[in-house]
Amino acid sequence: MLFCLQPQRLTQATIAAAVLGLFSIGAHAEHAAPAMPQSVDETPFASEREAVIWRQDELKDLERLLRQLRFDLVNNQDAQGAAPRLAELQEKATQAHFLPAFIAGTHGRGSDAKPEIWEEWDQFATGFTDLEQKVSTLVEAAEQEDYRAATRAFSEVGLSCRSCHRAYRYD
Numbered sequence: 695m696l697f698c699l700q701p702q703r704l705t706q707a708t709i710a711a712a713v714l715g716l717f718s719i720g721a722h723a724e725h726a727a728p729a730m731p732q733s734v735d736e737t738p739f740a741s742e743r744e745a746v747i748w749r750q751d752e753l754k755d756l757e758r759l760l761r762q763l764r765f766d767l768v769n770n771q772d773a774q775g776a777a778p779r780l781a782e783l784q785e786k787a788t789q790a791h792f793l794p795a796f797i798a799g800t801h802g803r804g805s806d807a808k809p810e811i812w813e814e815w816d817q818f819a820t821g822f823t824d825l826e827q828k829v830s831t832l833v834e835a836a837e838q839e840d841y842r843a844a845t846r847a848f849s850e851v852g853l854s855c856r857s858c859h860r861a862y863r864y865d
């Protein structure tokens with residue numbers, strides 16, 4: 695995986711994040727979105743193109759994962775079988791996972807991202823925390839083997855995806 699292949703860049707990014715973190719503590723530590731990556735050097739990626747392709751692939755994976763989970767939980771009512779995939783969903787459907795790949799200005803050719811992402815960064819970032827919350831509801835429903843609640847949670851997750859796409863992705 696990309697992150698493992700780039701130890702030097704990862705170290706750079708970690709140091710940058712730590713320094714940024716120090717400066718942001720106190721100022722707005724409460725609910726500030728992670729900083730917008732201004733250039734590829736602040737990220738684990740080797741190029742902007744790589745970041746765009748990575749985020750598109752990861753989003754496609756997310757879609758596949760959700761389809762599979764719907765099958766596990768809604769069709770098969772198999773919370774046990776779904777557990778590893780739910781853990782993966784909870785790790786991936788997050789701000790922390792996706793925001794580093796949205797480097798400032800990486801819209802245009804080869805991407806469906808709208809430039810508004812970087813004009814309204816905090817709002818864009820909130821789209822991922824909204825998704826995190828909806829995913830938590832889904833995970834709780836699965837843990838309780840409440841399949842009706844899980845079915846409702848899937849709809850909510852889907853709405854969260856679509857709401858961000860409507861604002862920040864070209865169809």
Ligand code: HEC
Pocket residue numbers: 746749750751753754756757760787804805806807808818819820821822825851852854855856858859862863
């Ligand atoms: C906070 C915003 C946001 C959320 C939430 C979000 N997406 Fe997206 N999604 C985007 C953006 C922006 C793009 C366009 C990326 C690009 O082309 O550079 C995209 C693109 C995609 C793509 C197309 C990838 C490709 O092949 O080019 C898929 C599939 C996708 N999203 C699925 C999902 C699913 C499923 C969810 C919910 C579980 C979701 N997205 C939630 C912003 C979001």
